[in-house]
Amino acid sequence: MARPTLAQLVYHQFRYQNKVFWRTPIAAFFTIVFPLMLLVLFTAIFGNDMIEGLGVTTAQFFTPGLAVFAAVSATFTNLAIGTAIARDTGILKRVRGTPIPPWAYIAGRVASAVYLAFIAITLMMAVGIFFYGVELFPRTIPSALLTFLVGVSCFASLGMLVAAISPNGDAAPAITNATLLPIAFISGIFFPLDDPPAWMEITGNLFPLKPFADAFRDAFDPTLTGMQFHWTQLGFMVLWALVAALLAIRFFRWEPRTGSSERRRRPRSTPID
Amino acid sequence: MAAIEVKGLTKRYGDLSAVGGVDLMIESGEVFALLGPNGAGKTTTVEILEGHREADGGTISVLGFDPATGGREYRERIGIVLQEGAVERELTVREALTIYGGMYPKRLPADDVIAMVGIEEKSDARIKSLSGGQQRRLELALGLVGDPDLIFLDEPTTGFDPSARRQAWGVLENLTALGKTIVLTTHYMDEARHLADRIAVIDHGRIVAEGTPETLGGRDGGAVIRFSLPAGSTPAELPIPGARVNGRLIEFETESPTRALHDLTSWAVQRGLELEELAVDRPSLEDVYLELTRAD
Numbered sequence: 001m002a003r004p005t006l007a008q009l010v011y012h013q014f015r016y017q018n019k020v021f022w023r024t025p026i027a028a029f030f031t032i033v034f035p036l037m038l039l040v041l042f043t044a045i046f047g048n049d050m051i052e053g054l055g056v057t058t059a060q061f062f063t064p065g066l067a068v069f070a071a072v073s074a075t076f077t078n079l080a081i082g083t084a085i086a087r088d089t090g091i092l093k094r095v096r097g098t099p100i101p102p103w104a105y106i107a108g109r110v111a112s113a114v115y116l117a118f119i120a121i122t123l124m125m126a127v128g129i130f131f132y133g134v135e136l137f138p139r140t141i142p143s144a145l146l147t148f149l150v151g152v153s154c155f156a157s158l159g160m161l162v163a164a165i166s167p168n169g170d171a172a173p174a175i176t177n178a179t180l181l182p183i184a185f186i187s188g189i190f191f192p193l194d195d196p197p198a199w200m201e202i203t204g205n206l207f208p209l210k211p212f213a214d215a216f217r218d219a220f221d222p223t224l225t226g227m228q229f230h231w232t233q234l235g236f237m238v239l240w241a242l243v244a245a246l247l248a249i250r251f252f253r254w255e256p257r258t259g260s261s262e263r264r265r266r267p268r269s270t271p272i273d
Numbered sequence: 274m275a276a277i278e279v280k281g282l283t284k285r286y287g288d289l290s291a292v293g294g295v296d297l298m299i300e301s302g303e304v305f306a307l308l309g310p311n312g313a314g315k316t317t318t319v320e321i322l323e324g325h326r327e328a329d330g331g332t333i334s335v336l337g338f339d340p341a342t343g344g345r346e347y348r349e350r351i352g353i354v355l356q357e358g359a360v361e362r363e364l365t366v367r368e369a370l371t372i373y374g375g376m377y378p379k380r381l382p383a384d385d386v387i388a389m390v391g392i393e394e395k396s397d398a399r400i401k402s403l404s405g406g407q408q409r410r411l412e413l414a415l416g417l418v419g420d421p422d423l424i425f426l427d428e429p430t431t432g433f434d435p436s437a438r439r440q441a442w443g444v445l446e447n448l449t450a451l452g453k454t455i456v457l458t459t460h461y462m463d464e465a466r467h468l469a470d471r472i473a474v475i476d477h478g479r480i481v482a483e484g485t486p487e488t489l490g491g492r493d494g495g496a497v498i499r500f501s502l503p504a505g506s507t508p509a510e511l512p513i514p515g516a517r518v519n520g521r522l523i524e525f526e527t528e529s530p531t532r533a534l535h536d537l538t539s540w541a542v543q544r545g546l547e548l549e550e551l552a553v554d555r556p557s558l559e560d561v562y563l564e565l566t567r568a569d
Contacts, residue, residue: 003349003378016364016372023363023399089359094415097323097353099345100376255325 013108
């Protein structure tokens, strides 16, 4: 039998990571279903009328923002939690003892997260378009795709950084929730920021979520014209991505921290039967 | 040809010296046990050989590679059965063996490995549904699926009850029959004796004895003779020096058991006595091990 090529190794990891994702109901729910539920709820609560001052409908405003939120859950949250738990349970150590180059394993994981983000964002936009009259403009599809790619790369790097610095698998969800949710609020994901206080605007712009959401939303804004490439926001996210990736590589560990009492020990009193 | 050649291996964790100058020479096809109490340096030594940790000093050659820099080529030829390994619990047994096997050039078909460890009925079951014992078998299968030349088994039965250990040995014996080089760590003497061709006893980061299960610690030299003191006799009458008296049981060690037995039985025959429970033994591996690893 032939030695597997690097591309085959990455592709196999990608496929099996996808399998694992779909077989983990809680992850699939929070990534795919939960953001859709928010869209249904928001349009039900606010009604799908024009939002005053924005000149777009409720769904037209919320759908792209929640699509970005779903993409961020698929990359940032899933990679952080999944990788930290894989380290706790010893999966990463096992992988390290096999011939797959470490970067190929990580690439498979990240590719799977990006693919799931693509499914999540496509599904969200499709629901918006088919059920809530969200408008899609062919002229902005290239910018929407580029924004998606840069945004998920950025949040995948951040997810791996959280995985790298989490002392254990229990800390990872705490860190992702404690960062993503407040930042989502001040980034205009859950409600339109109509003339927010200056501190909120400034703080929101320090993190990469608001640039991601703003750039993506503008691609679906019927009051705007042109191709809507937001180079400043894209460049800002690339910067975040690079810094996060470098720090993640610097601090990444393949084994649980020694002496950590939270190590998930499997009971070993059971016989081989 | 030596599969593993280690000279002067050292490893420190901060102030603690985990391994303090270990030499090992393990031949191809040999089943070698590294036996020692907890914290003796067994796992550290093996993890250095596996490439999981870097040594601080010494020269290491495993299958001609330095494990720290051997990378993909080295890992294609070894199989590691971890003390606490895990796999993605949502995969089925066959899927896990297919994906992990897919990383090796010489991979074995998943179904062959499943049959080797005897979990055929669980091939399509999710790993999370396996019993602990079945998971340990899967663990073994994962170590075998790349058809490795060298297999590391780190404390394969720690925490098992005695009957579970017996069953596990059955599986491991099948492994040893494959003719592969196997390095096993254990703190059970009976496990080392049962499975290994050769044993090294490690304590406080050093090899304190090395040999086959029969010769370890010079136990092939002497013998222990035991019997019960015949009624009406006193220990002082016996024709042997240095006997230990334990109730009615007499026990003594000798370098020349034939001669000692002759003296003893002649003495008994002349007096028309029967030496009940008469037995000649070698010092048990347990005695040797406890002597070697005694806390001092």
